[in-house]
Amino acid sequence: VSESSRFLPEQRDIASLAEAAKGCRACPLHERATRTVFGEGPEDARLMLVGEQPGDTEDREGRPFIGPAGRLLDEVLAGVGLKREELYVTNAVKHFGWMGEEKQRLHAKPGRREVLACKAWLHAEVERVKPRMIVCLGATAAQSFLGPGFRINLSRGQVFETPWAKAWMATFHPSALLRMPDERARVEARRHFEEDLRKVADTLR
Numbered sequence: 074v075s076e077s078s079r080f081l082p083e084q085r086d087i088a089s090l091a092e093a094a095k096g097c098r099a100c101p102l103h104e105r106a107t108r109t110v111f112g113e114g115p116e117d118a119r120l121m122l123v124g125e126q127p128g129d130t131e132d133r134e135g136r137p138f139i140g141p142a143g144r145l146l147d148e149v150l151a152g153v154g155l156k157r158e159e160l161y162v163t164n165a166v167k168h169f170g171w172m173g174e175e176k177q178r179l180h181a182k183p184g185r186r187e188v189l190a191c192k193a194w195l196h197a198e199v200e201r202v203k204p205r206m207i208v209c210l211g212a213t214a215a216q217s218f219l220g221p222g223f224r225i226n227l228s229r230g231q232v233f234e235t236p237w238a239k240a241w242m243a244t245f246h247p248s249a250l251l252r253m254p255d256e257r258a259r260v261e262a263r264r265h266f267e268e269d270l271r272k273v274a275d276t277l278r
C-alpha cells in the first residue's frame with residue numbers, strides 16, 4: 074500500500090482530500106516544499122490529466138500546471154478544442170522536489186519512492202472523479218499507474234482500457250518538449266503531442 078493512504082480523510086470529495094493532503098508526511102518532500110499542490114477541476118470531469126510533480130511556479134502559487142509547461146499545455150489543449158476549465162488536472166506527486174541551495178530551487182525529478190508514497194492521493198482523485206479518460210503526461214505519471222516498465226517511446230499515443238478508466242493514454246510531458254535542445258526533434262515531438270491530444274479530444278466526442 075501507498076504510504077499516503079494513512080493520511081486519507083474519511084470524506085473523499087476533492088476539497089476534503091486537498092485539505093487532508095496539506096498534512097501529508099508520507100515522504101520527505103513536504104519538508105522543503107512550500108505547499109501541497111493538489112489537483113483541481115470539476116469533480117465530474119470526463120478527462121483527467123496527470124503530470125509529474127509541481128514545478129517552481131506551482132510550488133509558489135499552489136496550483137498545477139500554471140508555469141511554462143502549463144502555458145504550453147494550455148496552448149495545445151486550446152488548439153484541439155479541449156477546455157482546460159472542463160478538465161481535472163493533477164500530478165503523480167503533490168509536492169515540489171528540489172535539490173541544491175534554497176535560492177536555486179532546482180527541480181529534482183521524483184523517484185520511485187515518492188511516486189509510490191503519493192499514489193493513494195492520485196487514486197483517491199481517480200475514484201472520486203471517475204473520468205472517462207486519463208491522460209498521463211510523461212513517464213512518471215504513466216509509471217504511477219502501470220509500473221516502472223512503462224515506456225513513453227514505445228506506447229505513446231495508444232489508448233488502453235485500464236481498471237482506472239475506460240480510456241487511458243500516455244503522451245509526452247510538455248516540459249520535455251520545452252527542454253529538447255535539438256530544434257527538429259522538438260518540432261517533431263510537439264507535432265506528436267498535438268496529435269495525441271487531438272486523439273484524446275476525438276475519443277471523448
Ligand code: URA
Pocket residue numbers: 124125126127128131136137138139140142143164248
Ligand atoms: N510539471 C508537472 O508535471 N506538473 C506541474 O504541475 C507543473 C509542471
